[in-house]
Amino acid sequence: MEKIAIIGGGIIGMTLANYLDTSKFAVTLFDDQTGQATKASAGIISPWLSKRRNKQWYQLAKDGAAFFPKLIQDFALDQSIYAQCGTLLLRPKETLTDLAELAEKRREEAPEIGHIDLLSPEQTADALPLLKPADSLRISGGGRLDGKAYLEHLALRSANRKVELVAGHVTLKKSQDTWCIQGEFGERFFDRVVLAPGPSLKLLLAQIGYQADIRPQKGQLVVFDTPYTVSQEWPVAMLDGEADFIPFINGKILLGATHENEEGWDLTPTPEAYHSLTEGTKHFMAEPAQLDQWPHHLRVGTRAYTSDFAPFFGPLPDDASILAASGLGSSGLTTGPYIGYLLASYVNSGVWQGTMYQKEIGNYITRV
Ligand SMILES: Cc1cc2nc3c(=O)[nH]c(=O)nc-3n(C[C@H](O)[C@H](O)[C@H](O)COP(=O)(O)OP(=O)(O)OC[C@H]3O[C@@H](n4cnc5c(N)ncnc54)[C@H](O)[C@@H]3O)c2cc1C
Secondary structure, eight states: OEEEEEEOOSHHHHHHHHHSOTTTEEEEEEEOOTTOHHHHOOOEEOOTTOOOOOHHHHHHHHHHHHTHHHHHHHHTOOTTTEEOOOEEEEOOHHHHHHHHHHHHHHHTTOGGGOOEEEEOHHHHHHHSTTBOSOOEEEETTOEEEOHHHHHHHHHHHHHHTTOEEEESOOEEEEETTEEEEEETTEEEEESEEEEOOGGGHHHHHHTTTEEEOOEEEEEEEEEEEOSOTTGGGSOEEEOSSSOEEEEOGGGEEEEEOOOBTTTTTOOOOOHHHHHHHHHHHHTTBSSTTHHHHSOEEEEEEEEEEOTTSOOEEEEETTEEEEEEEEOOGGGHHHHHHHHHHHHHHHHHHSOOOOGGGSSOGGGTEEEO
Protein backbone atom coordinates (compact mmCIF):
# COMPACT_ATOMS: atom_id res chain seq x y z
CA MET A 1 0.00 0.00 0.00
CA GLU A 2 1.38 3.46 -0.92
CA LYS A 3 2.35 5.46 2.16
CA ILE A 4 1.36 9.12 2.16
CA ALA A 5 2.43 11.72 4.72
CA ILE A 6 0.68 15.04 5.22
CA ILE A 7 2.55 17.78 7.11
CA GLY A 8 0.08 20.35 8.49
CA GLY A 9 -3.26 19.65 10.15
CA GLY A 10 -5.04 22.92 9.44
CA ILE A 11 -8.08 23.16 7.20
CA ILE A 12 -6.26 21.94 4.07
CA GLY A 13 -4.40 19.03 5.63
CA MET A 14 -7.31 17.74 7.70
CA THR A 15 -9.81 17.98 4.82
CA LEU A 16 -7.38 16.22 2.50
CA ALA A 17 -6.80 13.43 5.05
CA ASN A 18 -10.54 12.84 5.25
CA TYR A 19 -11.06 12.68 1.49
CA LEU A 20 -8.10 10.38 0.71
CA ASP A 21 -9.06 6.84 -0.18
CA THR A 22 -7.73 4.91 2.81
CA SER A 23 -8.46 1.58 1.12
CA LYS A 24 -5.65 2.49 -1.33
CA PHE A 25 -3.30 4.60 0.83
CA ALA A 26 -1.83 4.42 4.32
CA VAL A 27 -2.18 8.04 5.48
CA THR A 28 -0.26 9.73 8.32
CA LEU A 29 -0.81 13.40 9.25
CA PHE A 30 1.83 15.31 11.26
CA ASP A 31 0.87 18.55 12.98
CA ASP A 32 2.32 20.67 15.77
CA GLN A 33 -0.50 23.28 15.95
CA THR A 34 1.92 26.20 16.51
CA GLY A 35 0.41 29.42 15.17
CA GLN A 36 -2.25 27.47 13.32
CA ALA A 37 -4.50 29.90 11.43
CA THR A 38 -7.50 27.57 11.17
CA LYS A 39 -8.19 27.26 14.88
CA ALA A 40 -7.61 31.01 15.41
CA SER A 41 -9.81 32.14 12.55
CA ALA A 42 -13.02 34.12 12.54
CA GLY A 43 -14.87 31.91 10.09
CA ILE A 44 -16.66 34.17 7.63
CA ILE A 45 -17.67 32.41 4.40
CA SER A 46 -18.89 35.16 2.07
CA PRO A 47 -16.49 35.87 -0.82
CA TRP A 48 -18.90 37.17 -3.44
CA LEU A 49 -18.59 40.92 -2.91
CA SER A 50 -14.81 41.01 -2.90
CA LYS A 51 -13.37 43.73 -5.13
CA ARG A 52 -10.19 41.75 -5.79
CA ARG A 53 -9.35 41.77 -9.50
CA ASN A 54 -7.72 38.34 -9.58
CA LYS A 55 -10.28 36.30 -11.56
CA GLN A 56 -8.69 32.94 -10.77
CA TRP A 57 -8.85 33.73 -7.05
CA TYR A 58 -12.51 34.73 -7.32
CA GLN A 59 -13.33 31.52 -9.21
CA LEU A 60 -11.63 29.50 -6.45
CA ALA A 61 -13.37 31.41 -3.65
CA LYS A 62 -16.75 31.18 -5.41
CA ASP A 63 -16.37 27.44 -6.06
CA GLY A 64 -15.03 27.03 -2.50
CA ALA A 65 -18.19 28.61 -1.08
CA ALA A 66 -20.37 26.51 -3.42
CA PHE A 67 -18.58 23.39 -2.17
CA PHE A 68 -19.94 23.78 1.39
CA PRO A 69 -23.22 21.82 0.94
CA LYS A 70 -21.17 18.81 -0.22
CA LEU A 71 -18.71 19.26 2.65
CA ILE A 72 -21.56 19.41 5.18
CA GLN A 73 -23.06 16.24 3.80
CA ASP A 74 -19.82 14.29 3.36
CA PHE A 75 -18.59 15.08 6.88
CA ALA A 76 -21.97 15.42 8.65
CA LEU A 77 -21.22 18.94 9.93
CA ASP A 78 -23.83 20.27 12.33
CA GLN A 79 -24.89 23.87 12.99
CA SER A 80 -22.35 24.28 15.77
CA ILE A 81 -19.60 23.81 13.16
CA TYR A 82 -21.05 25.45 10.05
CA ALA A 83 -24.17 27.59 9.81
CA GLN A 84 -25.60 29.46 6.85
CA CYS A 85 -26.57 32.41 9.00
CA GLY A 86 -26.34 35.10 6.29
CA THR A 87 -24.04 38.12 6.26
CA LEU A 88 -24.78 41.81 6.78
CA LEU A 89 -22.51 44.38 5.14
CA LEU A 90 -22.51 47.79 6.78
CA ARG A 91 -21.38 50.59 4.46
CA PRO A 92 -22.57 54.06 3.38
CA LYS A 93 -25.86 53.78 1.48
CA GLU A 94 -24.43 54.69 -1.98
CA THR A 95 -21.77 51.98 -1.64
CA LEU A 96 -24.42 49.43 -0.67
CA THR A 97 -26.46 50.17 -3.80
CA ASP A 98 -23.35 49.49 -5.95
CA LEU A 99 -22.58 46.33 -3.98
CA ALA A 100 -26.17 45.10 -4.40
CA GLU A 101 -25.77 45.52 -8.18
CA LEU A 102 -22.48 43.62 -8.10
CA ALA A 103 -24.12 40.86 -6.04
CA GLU A 104 -27.03 40.57 -8.53
CA LYS A 105 -24.54 40.23 -11.39
CA ARG A 106 -22.40 37.67 -9.55
CA ARG A 107 -25.46 35.65 -8.53
CA GLU A 108 -25.94 34.69 -12.21
CA GLU A 109 -22.91 32.39 -11.83
CA ALA A 110 -23.12 31.89 -8.07
CA PRO A 111 -26.75 31.13 -7.12
CA GLU A 112 -25.50 30.16 -3.65
CA ILE A 113 -25.39 33.92 -2.85
CA GLY A 114 -29.11 33.49 -2.16
CA HIS A 115 -31.32 36.49 -1.43
CA ILE A 116 -29.84 39.98 -1.72
CA ASP A 117 -31.68 42.61 0.31
CA LEU A 118 -30.92 46.24 1.07
CA LEU A 119 -32.01 46.70 4.71
CA SER A 120 -33.21 49.93 6.29
CA PRO A 121 -31.52 51.04 9.54
CA GLU A 122 -34.42 49.57 11.57
CA GLN A 123 -34.30 46.23 9.68
CA THR A 124 -30.54 46.00 10.31
CA ALA A 125 -31.02 46.45 14.07
CA ASP A 126 -33.83 43.86 13.99
CA ALA A 127 -31.58 41.36 12.20
CA LEU A 128 -28.73 41.83 14.69
CA PRO A 129 -29.98 43.64 17.80
CA LEU A 130 -26.48 44.41 19.12
CA LEU A 131 -26.04 46.92 16.28
CA LYS A 132 -27.43 50.41 16.26
CA PRO A 133 -29.70 51.24 13.30
CA ALA A 134 -27.64 51.60 10.08
CA ASP A 135 -28.03 50.81 6.39
CA SER A 136 -26.87 47.35 5.38
CA LEU A 137 -26.90 44.75 2.63
CA ARG A 138 -27.98 41.23 3.59
CA ILE A 139 -26.67 38.20 1.67
CA SER A 140 -28.62 35.13 2.76
CA GLY A 141 -26.05 32.60 1.45
CA GLY A 142 -23.23 33.83 3.70
CA GLY A 143 -22.13 31.57 6.53
CA ARG A 144 -19.75 31.00 9.42
CA LEU A 145 -17.43 28.08 10.04
CA ASP A 146 -15.92 27.38 13.44
CA GLY A 147 -12.41 26.37 12.33
CA LYS A 148 -11.45 24.80 15.66
CA ALA A 149 -14.67 22.76 15.92
CA TYR A 150 -14.27 21.66 12.28
CA LEU A 151 -10.78 20.30 12.95
CA GLU A 152 -11.88 18.52 16.14
CA HIS A 153 -14.76 16.88 14.27
CA LEU A 154 -12.47 15.79 11.42
CA ALA A 155 -9.86 14.46 13.84
CA LEU A 156 -12.49 12.05 15.19
CA ARG A 157 -13.47 11.00 11.66
CA SER A 158 -9.80 10.51 10.76
CA ALA A 159 -9.35 8.07 13.62
CA ASN A 160 -12.38 6.06 12.40
CA ARG A 161 -10.95 6.04 8.87
CA LYS A 162 -7.61 4.70 10.08
CA VAL A 163 -5.74 7.94 9.31
CA GLU A 164 -2.84 8.13 11.75
CA LEU A 165 -2.52 11.53 13.50
CA VAL A 166 0.90 12.35 14.93
CA ALA A 167 1.34 15.44 17.14
CA GLY A 168 4.61 17.36 17.08
CA HIS A 169 7.03 19.29 14.90
CA VAL A 170 8.73 17.46 12.01
CA THR A 171 11.45 18.07 9.44
CA LEU A 172 11.78 16.64 5.94
CA LYS A 173 14.53 15.17 3.78
CA LYS A 174 14.70 13.00 0.69
CA SER A 175 16.45 9.70 1.14
CA GLN A 176 17.03 8.02 -2.26
CA ASP A 177 13.50 7.64 -3.67
CA THR A 178 11.60 7.98 -0.42
CA TRP A 179 10.68 10.86 1.85
CA CYS A 180 12.09 10.78 5.36
CA ILE A 181 10.18 12.60 8.07
CA GLN A 182 12.00 13.23 11.32
CA GLY A 183 10.51 14.10 14.69
CA GLU A 184 10.61 13.09 18.34
CA PHE A 185 9.58 9.60 17.22
CA GLY A 186 12.78 9.25 15.13
CA GLU A 187 12.48 8.70 11.37
CA ARG A 188 9.53 7.54 9.25
CA PHE A 189 9.58 6.86 5.49
CA PHE A 190 6.90 7.65 2.89
CA ASP A 191 6.32 7.30 -0.87
CA ARG A 192 4.56 10.63 -1.24
CA VAL A 193 4.33 13.74 0.90
CA VAL A 194 1.83 16.60 0.94
CA LEU A 195 2.93 19.86 2.56
CA ALA A 196 0.03 21.92 3.95
CA PRO A 197 1.86 23.81 6.73
CA GLY A 198 0.65 27.38 6.15
CA PRO A 199 3.53 29.89 6.15
CA SER A 200 6.00 27.22 7.39
CA LEU A 201 6.02 25.87 3.84
CA LYS A 202 8.98 28.17 3.19
CA LEU A 203 10.98 26.50 6.00
CA LEU A 204 10.07 22.94 5.02
CA LEU A 205 10.86 23.46 1.34
CA ALA A 206 14.21 25.06 2.23
CA GLN A 207 15.13 21.74 3.92
CA ILE A 208 14.89 19.95 0.55
CA GLY A 209 16.40 22.61 -1.72
CA TYR A 210 13.48 24.75 -2.84
CA GLN A 211 12.59 28.35 -2.17
CA ALA A 212 8.99 29.50 -1.78
CA ASP A 213 7.35 32.88 -2.16
CA ILE A 214 5.53 32.86 1.20
CA ARG A 215 5.50 35.23 4.16
CA PRO A 216 3.80 35.05 7.56
CA GLN A 217 1.23 37.59 8.77
CA LYS A 218 0.01 37.81 12.36
CA GLY A 219 -3.77 37.88 12.92
CA GLN A 220 -5.51 38.54 16.24
CA LEU A 221 -9.17 38.52 17.15
CA VAL A 222 -11.20 39.03 20.32
CA VAL A 223 -13.53 36.33 21.68
CA PHE A 224 -16.28 37.71 23.96
CA ASP A 225 -18.37 35.57 26.30
CA THR A 226 -21.74 37.32 26.24
CA PRO A 227 -24.98 36.37 28.01
CA TYR A 228 -26.94 36.04 24.72
CA THR A 229 -28.47 32.61 24.28
CA VAL A 230 -29.81 33.39 20.79
CA SER A 231 -26.44 34.33 19.31
CA GLN A 232 -26.45 31.41 16.85
CA GLU A 233 -29.50 32.86 15.10
CA TRP A 234 -27.75 36.13 14.29
CA PRO A 235 -25.97 36.89 11.00
CA VAL A 236 -22.30 37.73 10.65
CA ALA A 237 -21.78 41.51 10.36
CA MET A 238 -18.99 42.77 8.08
CA LEU A 239 -18.43 46.24 9.45
CA ASP A 240 -16.94 49.14 7.53
CA GLY A 241 -13.28 48.94 8.55
CA GLU A 242 -10.98 46.14 9.75
CA ALA A 243 -13.29 44.50 12.29
CA ASP A 244 -16.06 42.00 11.59
CA PHE A 245 -18.58 40.83 14.15
CA ILE A 246 -19.25 37.07 14.24
CA PRO A 247 -21.84 35.60 16.63
CA PHE A 248 -21.38 31.89 17.42
CA ILE A 249 -23.42 29.59 19.63
CA ASN A 250 -23.67 29.88 23.43
CA GLY A 251 -23.20 33.66 23.42
CA LYS A 252 -19.68 33.53 21.97
CA ILE A 253 -19.07 36.57 19.79
CA LEU A 254 -15.87 37.02 17.79
CA LEU A 255 -14.50 40.36 16.71
CA GLY A 256 -11.71 40.20 14.18
CA ALA A 257 -9.26 40.39 12.83
CA THR A 258 -5.98 42.30 12.66
CA HIS A 259 -3.56 42.00 9.70
CA GLU A 260 -0.05 42.59 11.09
CA ASN A 261 2.65 42.15 8.46
CA GLU A 262 5.53 43.42 10.54
CA GLU A 263 4.82 41.01 13.43
CA GLY A 264 5.13 37.92 11.21
CA TRP A 265 5.52 34.81 13.38
CA ASP A 266 4.87 36.50 16.75
CA LEU A 267 2.01 34.85 18.69
CA THR A 268 1.67 37.26 21.62
CA PRO A 269 -1.83 38.69 22.23
CA THR A 270 -1.54 42.47 22.51
CA PRO A 271 -3.65 45.18 24.17
CA GLU A 272 -3.16 47.28 21.00
CA ALA A 273 -5.05 44.67 18.94
CA TYR A 274 -7.89 44.59 21.48
CA HIS A 275 -8.01 48.38 21.47
CA SER A 276 -8.00 48.84 17.69
CA LEU A 277 -10.65 46.14 17.10
CA THR A 278 -13.03 47.32 19.85
CA GLU A 279 -12.63 51.07 19.24
CA GLY A 280 -13.38 50.59 15.52
CA THR A 281 -16.52 48.63 16.42
CA LYS A 282 -18.09 50.75 19.16
CA HIS A 283 -19.36 53.19 16.59
CA PHE A 284 -21.63 50.43 15.16
CA MET A 285 -22.97 49.15 18.51
CA ALA A 286 -26.34 49.92 20.10
CA GLU A 287 -24.64 49.84 23.52
CA PRO A 288 -20.91 50.44 22.93
CA ALA A 289 -20.04 50.07 26.64
CA GLN A 290 -20.92 46.34 26.42
CA LEU A 291 -17.62 45.66 24.65
CA ASP A 292 -15.73 46.72 27.79
CA GLN A 293 -17.99 44.69 30.10
CA TRP A 294 -18.09 41.23 28.50
CA PRO A 295 -15.33 38.83 29.59
CA HIS A 296 -12.95 38.27 26.69
CA HIS A 297 -9.69 36.77 25.50
CA LEU A 298 -7.59 37.11 22.34
CA ARG A 299 -6.84 34.43 19.75
CA VAL A 300 -3.71 34.67 17.62
CA GLY A 301 -2.75 32.85 14.41
CA THR A 302 -0.35 33.19 11.49
CA ARG A 303 -1.69 33.56 7.96
CA ALA A 304 0.34 32.71 4.86
CA TYR A 305 0.64 35.19 1.97
CA THR A 306 2.33 35.13 -1.43
CA SER A 307 3.62 38.30 -3.16
CA ASP A 308 0.50 38.49 -5.34
CA PHE A 309 -1.85 37.50 -2.46
CA ALA A 310 -2.98 34.39 -4.38
CA PRO A 311 -2.86 30.82 -3.05
CA PHE A 312 -1.16 27.90 -4.83
CA PHE A 313 -1.57 24.15 -4.50
CA GLY A 314 -0.71 20.96 -6.36
CA PRO A 315 2.19 18.68 -7.33
CA LEU A 316 5.63 20.26 -7.77
CA PRO A 317 6.52 20.52 -11.48
CA ASP A 318 9.82 18.61 -11.17
CA ASP A 319 8.77 15.96 -8.62
CA ALA A 320 5.25 14.51 -8.58
CA SER A 321 5.96 12.67 -5.30
CA ILE A 322 5.61 15.95 -3.42
CA LEU A 323 2.56 18.25 -3.31
CA ALA A 324 2.32 21.64 -1.63
CA ALA A 325 -0.45 24.09 -0.71
CA SER A 326 -0.18 27.48 0.96
CA GLY A 327 -0.81 31.22 0.63
CA LEU A 328 -4.49 31.15 1.54
CA GLY A 329 -4.30 34.55 3.25
CA SER A 330 -7.51 35.90 4.78
CA SER A 331 -9.92 33.64 2.92
CA GLY A 332 -8.57 30.19 3.73
CA LEU A 333 -11.67 28.96 5.53
CA THR A 334 -13.56 29.62 2.31
CA THR A 335 -11.03 28.10 -0.11
CA GLY A 336 -9.25 25.58 2.18
CA PRO A 337 -11.84 22.76 2.21
CA TYR A 338 -12.14 22.83 -1.58
CA ILE A 339 -8.34 22.88 -2.00
CA GLY A 340 -8.10 19.86 0.34
CA TYR A 341 -10.74 18.10 -1.76
CA LEU A 342 -9.01 18.89 -5.09
CA LEU A 343 -5.69 17.58 -3.75
CA ALA A 344 -7.37 14.39 -2.49
CA SER A 345 -9.20 13.87 -5.82
CA TYR A 346 -5.86 14.18 -7.62
CA VAL A 347 -4.16 11.64 -5.35
CA ASN A 348 -7.16 9.26 -5.48
CA SER A 349 -7.75 9.40 -9.24
CA GLY A 350 -4.65 10.93 -10.87
CA VAL A 351 -6.84 13.66 -12.44
CA TRP A 352 -5.77 17.21 -11.63
CA GLN A 353 -8.51 19.86 -11.62
CA GLY A 354 -6.63 22.68 -9.91
CA THR A 355 -5.10 24.42 -12.95
CA MET A 356 -7.93 26.88 -13.63
CA TYR A 357 -7.74 28.38 -10.13
CA GLN A 358 -4.15 29.57 -10.00
CA LYS A 359 -0.95 30.56 -11.76
CA GLU A 360 1.50 27.72 -12.33
CA ILE A 361 2.98 26.54 -9.05
CA GLY A 362 6.47 27.26 -10.49
CA ASN A 363 5.65 30.97 -10.01
CA TYR A 364 5.82 30.43 -6.26
CA ILE A 365 8.22 27.50 -5.77
CA THR A 366 11.63 27.21 -7.43
CA ARG A 367 14.72 25.01 -7.01
CA VAL A 368 17.55 26.81 -5.23
C1 LIG B 1 -7.26 35.79 13.14
C2 LIG B 1 -7.62 35.13 11.82
C3 LIG B 1 -8.92 35.30 11.29
C4 LIG B 1 -9.27 34.67 10.08
N1 LIG B 1 -10.56 34.80 9.61
C5 LIG B 1 -10.92 34.17 8.45
C6 LIG B 1 -12.27 34.26 7.97
O1 LIG B 1 -13.14 34.90 8.58
N2 LIG B 1 -12.59 33.63 6.79
C7 LIG B 1 -11.68 32.93 6.07
O2 LIG B 1 -12.02 32.37 5.02
N3 LIG B 1 -10.39 32.81 6.52
C8 LIG B 1 -10.00 33.43 7.68
N4 LIG B 1 -8.70 33.35 8.13
C9 LIG B 1 -7.71 32.67 7.28
C10 LIG B 1 -7.71 31.17 7.47
O3 LIG B 1 -7.77 30.87 8.84
C11 LIG B 1 -6.42 30.56 6.86
O4 LIG B 1 -6.21 31.04 5.54
C12 LIG B 1 -6.50 29.03 6.82
O5 LIG B 1 -6.95 28.54 8.05
C13 LIG B 1 -5.14 28.44 6.47
O6 LIG B 1 -5.24 27.04 6.54
P1 LIG B 1 -3.96 26.10 6.29
O7 LIG B 1 -4.45 24.71 6.41
O8 LIG B 1 -3.28 26.54 5.02
O9 LIG B 1 -2.92 26.49 7.45
P2 LIG B 1 -3.01 26.41 9.04
O10 LIG B 1 -4.40 26.40 9.53
O11 LIG B 1 -2.12 27.47 9.56
O12 LIG B 1 -2.42 24.97 9.37
C14 LIG B 1 -1.06 24.66 9.14
C15 LIG B 1 -0.64 23.65 10.20
O13 LIG B 1 0.64 23.12 9.86
C16 LIG B 1 1.37 22.94 11.06
N5 LIG B 1 2.81 22.86 10.75
C17 LIG B 1 3.57 23.77 10.09
N6 LIG B 1 4.84 23.34 10.00
C18 LIG B 1 4.88 22.14 10.64
C19 LIG B 1 5.94 21.22 10.91
N7 LIG B 1 7.18 21.43 10.45
N8 LIG B 1 5.65 20.11 11.61
C20 LIG B 1 4.38 19.87 12.04
N9 LIG B 1 3.33 20.71 11.80
C21 LIG B 1 3.60 21.84 11.13
C22 LIG B 1 1.01 24.19 11.88
O14 LIG B 1 1.32 24.02 13.22
C23 LIG B 1 -0.49 24.26 11.61
O15 LIG B 1 -1.21 23.50 12.55
C24 LIG B 1 -8.31 33.92 9.34
C25 LIG B 1 -7.02 33.75 9.89
C26 LIG B 1 -6.66 34.35 11.11
C27 LIG B 1 -5.28 34.15 11.66
